[in-house]
Amino acid sequence: MDTVIDAHNISKVYNRNTIPVYAVNNVHLHLNRGEFTALVGPSGSGKTTLLNMIGGLDKPDEGNIFINGQDITALSANELIDFRLRNIGFVFQSFNLIPVLTAKENVEFIMQLQKMDKKDRDERVLQLFQQIEMVDKLDERPSRLSGGQQQRVAVARALATKPQFILADEPTANLDSKSASNLLDIMAKLNKEENITFLFSTHDQRVIDRARRVITLVDGRIINDTAAVSTAHQQA
Amino acid sequence: MILSIAWRNIWRNKVRSITIMLSIALGLFSGLLVLSLYQGMMNSRIRSVIESEVGHIQLHHPKFKNDYEPEFVIKRGEDILNQISKLPEVKFVAPRSISMGMLSTANGTAGVQINGVVPGLENNISQLKSKIQEGDDFDTLKRNQIMIGRKLAGKLKVRRGSRVVLTFTDPAGEIIAGAFKIRAIYKSENTQLDESYVFIMKNDLNRLLNIDPDFHEIVILLHHNEDVKPVNQKLKKIFSSLRSETWMEISPETELMTKTVDQYSYIIMIIIMMALAFGIINTMLMAILERTREIGMMLALGTNRLRIFLLVLYETVILTLAGTPFGLFASWLLISYFNKQGLDLSYLGSTEMLNNFGFGTMIYPEFPKEKLSGIVIIVIGTALISSLFPALKAIRMQPVDALRK
Ligand SMILES: Nc1ncnc2c1ncn2[C@@H]1O[C@H](COP(=O)(O)OP(=O)(O)O)[C@@H](O)[C@H]1O
Ligand SMILES: [Mg+2]
Numbered sequence: 001m002d003t004v005i006d007a008h009n010i011s012k013v014y015n016r017n018t019i020p021v022y023a024v025n026n027v028h029l030h031l032n033r034g035e036f037t038a039l040v041g042p043s044g045s046g047k048t049t050l051l052n053m054i055g056g057l058d059k060p061d062e063g064n065i066f067i068n069g070q071d072i073t074a075l076s077a078n079e080l081i082d083f084r085l086r087n088i089g090f091v092f093q094s095f096n097l098i099p100v101l102t103a104k105e106n107v108e109f110i111m112q113l114q115k116m117d118k119k120d121r122d123e124r125v126l127q128l129f130q131q132i133e134m135v136d137k138l139d140e141r142p143s144r145l146s147g148g149q150q151q152r153v154a155v156a157r158a159l160a161t162k163p164q165f166i167l168a169d170e171p172t173a174n175l176d177s178k179s180a181s182n183l184l185d186i187m188a189k190l191n192k193e194e195n196i197t198f199l200f201s202t203h204d205q206r207v208i209d210r211a212r213r214v215i216t217l218v219d220g221r222i223i224n225d226t227a228a229v230s231t232a233h234q235q236a
Numbered sequence: 237m238i239l240s241i242a243w244r245n246i247w248r249n250k251v252r253s254i255t256i257m258l259s260i261a262l263g264l265f266s267g268l269l270v271l272s273l274y275q276g277m278m279n280s281r282i283r284s285v286i287e288s289e290v291g292h293i294q295l296h297h298p299k300f301k302n303d304y305e306p307e308f309v310i311k312r313g314e315d316i317l318n319q320i321s322k323l324p325e326v327k328f329v330a331p332r333s334i335s336m337g338m339l340s341t342a343n344g345t346a347g348v349q350i351n352g353v354v355p356g357l358e359n360n361i362s363q364l365k366s367k368i369q370e371g372d373d374f375d376t377l378k379r380n381q382i383m384i385g386r387k388l389a390g391k392l393k394v395r396r397g398s399r400v401v402l403t404f405t406d407p408a409g410e411i412i413a414g415a416f417k418i419r420a421i422y423k424s425e426n427t428q429l430d431e432s433y434v435f436i437m438k439n440d441l442n443r444l445l446n447i448d449p450d451f452h453e454i455v456i457l458l459h460h461n462e463d464v465k466p467v468n469q470k471l472k473k474i475f476s477s478l479r480s481e482t483w484m485e486i487s488p489e490t491e492l493m494t495k496t497v498d499q500y501s502y503i504i505m506i507i508i509m510m511a512l513a514f515g516i517i518n519t520m521l522m523a524i525l526e527r528t529r530e531i532g533m534m535l536a537l538g539t540n541r542l543r544i545f546l547l548v549l550y551e552t553v554i555l556t557l558a559g560t561p562f563g564l565f566a567s568w569l570l571i572s573y574f575n576k577q578g579l580d581l582s583y584l585g586s587t588e589m590l591n592n593f594g595f596g597t598m599i600y601p602e603f604p605k606e607k608l609s610g611i612v613i614i615v616i617g618t619a620l621i622s623s624l625f626p627a628l629k630a631i632r633m634q635p636v637d638a639l640r641k
Contacts, residue, residue, distance in 0.1 A: 057635050057639075081535065081540050085538025085540075086538070092533065092639060095529045095533060098530060098533075099530070100241055100247075101241065109237055112237050113537075113538060113543075
């Protein structure tokens with residue numbers, strides 16, 4: 001199968017000189033194309049730190065991370081910016097959108113950074129807004145959208161340039177359960193329709209239930225990974 | 237897209253944007269105002285030097301100004317005056333006889349420069365008549381009248397009508413004394429001159445010196461300031477036996493003052509620009525800090541640092557471009573108004589000080605057209621340089637830290 005994310009023995013240590021905190025401790029992680037995986041764990045377990053390292057926002061203190069076979073721990077800060085632009089889609093917990101741009105422009109923004117031409121952009125925007133069921137909100141500023149709608153736009157933006165995978169750090173944390181469920185529906189649909197890989201963190205059981213694979217993190221270590229289990233199920 | 241984000245960011249916090257715009261306008265406004273005031277002051281000083289003191293050009297016997305020896309007269313002076321007055325550039329010309337001497341009263345004595353003038357002609361050049369505070373212009377039918385400055389009159393406790401004695405030496409080295417009656421007391425914008433210049437009629441001085449029909453000085457007023465140098469060159473050629481000097485040579489302190497004032501105006505400009513820079517840096521830094529998470533998010537998505545940098549820069553540029561015309565227009569309006577009406581600095585209660593330096597109290601500020609582009613560049617440059625700090629701050633942000641805020 002096609003490997004997208006391959007993290008080897010990665011660790012992140014904070015306060016190395018005083019009382020060291022292993023935010024991420026010797027983690028191995030392997031994700032194939034098309035996965036829809038949840039990273040689960042209590043607050044402070046290292047989910048954000050791990051996602052940031054995989055997303056090239058932060059560097060591990062130990063270990064290497066390969067995206068599509070490329071070692072991103074070897075890239076400089078500026079190379080990483082470009083790498084993120086071309087390969088990774090991000091959805092954050094909150095404050096995802098540029099407030100002065102409309103929903104449509106927020107999605108277009110990332111496509112413009114990638115120098116997509118106008119016609120392609122327009123087509124893609126329309127397609128994405130149909131997928132997130134927000135064609136009527138194209139020209140609204142984020143402040144006029146609900147939290148759930150904002151997150152849907154963020155997902156559309158993350159998807160816009162067809163990245164290798166999408167990282168979503170607690171995308172539903174600020175949403176009511178109906179909106180959360182709706183967002184997961186859309187993510188799952190896009191995962192299928194566009195065959196895009198999703199890795200999202202959460203500690204919400206209802207969200208966990210929607211994932212096809214669940215990786216559980218406690219104190220920076222992976223204590224459980226259902227990948228083995230589900231493969232077993234499939235084989236059964 | 238970056239430009240349009242910058243544009244819309246301006247409208248996010250209108251008060252802040254207006255503050256920056258106004259500080260730019262104000263910086264420009266005050267810079268132009270200061271320069272126009274200085275320009276006006278210098279122009280009025282130069283005008284008063286030319287029009288009421290030395291004229292544009294003066295001619296003397298080459299040795300006369302060494303020691304003001306009365307023997308060094310301009311020979312055939314009347315002919316020369318006639319010749320000069322026919323030059324098209326020349327507006328007025330007047331002769332003066334001059335002697336250094338002492339003025340004595342019952343209360344004391346003072347060293348003075350005695351200027352022997354021809355009343356009608358002198359008024360064309362130095363407006364002596366208009367400076368009279370007390371008394372009348374010379375009565376050409378009477379002998380031995382004198383005009384002295386207000387300052388000297390005060391010092392020697394004399395009044396209009398008082399009798400004074402002038403003592404000086406004639407070309408032969410004999411000491412001569414003459415009794416004069418104070419005809420008028422004048423006051424000019426130059427206290428120093430008021431204290432040392434006295435005026436009598438040329439006929440009286442010439443008679444006492446026994447130099448008639450010659451005299452010592454020819455003062456020339458031109459139609460246009462710009463003609464000074466060429467006309468001076470011309471006069472030097474025509475009257476090679478005389479020394480011809482422009483007002484700049486005669487009154488080098490005025491030129492020096494112009495330069496000093498220029499330097500002061502630069503210092504004041506620098507202070508204004510520093511205030512402007514401080515304001516912009518502060519305000520823009522605040523804007524950047526408020527948008528930390530937003531900028532972190534943009535960086536995380538893959539917006540490169542150049543774009544983030546430009547985003548901050550554009551915002552300042554737009555505000556600068558918006559503020560500049562305001563500043564220009566407001567200062568132009570105010571300066572033009574005062575250029576017509578005049579700005580009376582005596583309200584500031586500094587008449588004394590100004591006059592001590594030879595400045596008048598009425599100032600006609602002039603819009604510094606030649607310096608305009610320079611100032612606009614300085615202001616815009618200051619705004620841009622100031623926005624570099626917030627812009628650098630923005631691009632130094634680490635997306636991980638910014639997003640956790
Ligand atoms: N910048 C930092 N400095 C010090 N400790 C940090 C920093 N960021 C995270 N941590 C610590 O690392 C651990 C993991 O944090 P995080 O990755 O945010 O967990 P989660 O996202 O699962 O809540 C926590 O103990 C947190 O306090
Ligand atoms: Mg977290």
